[in-house]
Amino acid sequence: EAGVAQSPRYKIIEKRQSVAFWCNPISGHATLYWYQQILGQGPKLLIQFQNNGVVDDSQLPKDRFSAERLKGVDSTLKIQPAKLEDSAVYLCASSLAGTVFNEQFFGPGTRLTVL
Amino acid sequence: AQKVTQAQTEISVVEKEDVTLDCVYETRDTTYYLFWYKQPPSGELVFLIRRNSFDEQNEISGRYSWNFQKSTSSFNFTITASQVVDSAVYFCALKKGNEKLTFGTGTRLTIIP
Numbered sequence: 430e431a432g433v434a435q436s437p438r439y440k441i442i443e444k445r446q447s448v449a450f451w452c453n454p455i456s457g458h459a460t461l462y463w464y465q466q467i468l469g470q471g472p473k474l475l476i477q478f479q480n481n482g483v484v485d486d487s488q489l490p491k492d493r494f495s496a497e498r499l500k501g502v503d504s505t506l507k508i509q510p511a512k513l514e515d516s517a518v519y520l521c522a523s524s525l526a527g528t529v530f531n532e533q534f535f536g537p538g539t540r541l542t543v544l
Numbered sequence: 545a546q547k548v549t550q551a552q553t554e555i556s557v558v559e560k561e562d563v564t565l566d567c568v569y570e571t572r573d574t575t576y577y578l579f580w581y582k583q584p585p586s587g588e589l590v591f592l593i594r595r596n597s598f599d600e601q602n603e604i605s606g607r608y609s610w611n612f613q614k615s616t617s618s619f620n621f622t623i624t625a626s627q628v629v630d631s632a633v634y635f636c637a638l639k640k641g642n643e644k645l646t647f648g649t650g651t652r653l654t655i656i657p
Contacts, residue, residue: 471647
């Protein structure tokens, strides 16, 4: 079974530029998560989708971050414009459903560096 | 508010030694779940264990064991006879119901051959 796929793996941009990340979850997984992991910290949930609807985006900086999950499968996370403090690894995860009993499977992440 | 503390930022041990990673949590809820994840250099988090607040039995899985003590709000993780492949960052996490996972800051474990 293929795991969670993410691209690109690495991205370097200058501040005020825009960037987008892509995630393809495990087939059949209804729930998709985007996390931000700043160096030396644990992952922080940015947004959770159930199919193509948003369940939790309380920690998403909506003035510059946006995410969508069209057709309830792939998802993109966009930052516009980027700030220096956005430098982090962005992890995508998926699970069969959003309950605590459903294990989250993580992708390898996209490492973003903002100069 | 929920909080997870992993006071050990980095640990290094020689191969075949045992090592314990500490996790202390804070929550006002009586029903919650605790997790451990492993993050190898490749970057993805790998699920290791989930434990609910009503099950204080210790668990052993091969060289891994977990000690859950509600009295001290701790959920410690021990690796017996460590191996180089155990080198990774380990995260403890807490979840209440269907709310988001709250992660600790992680412990970087280095096994020296």
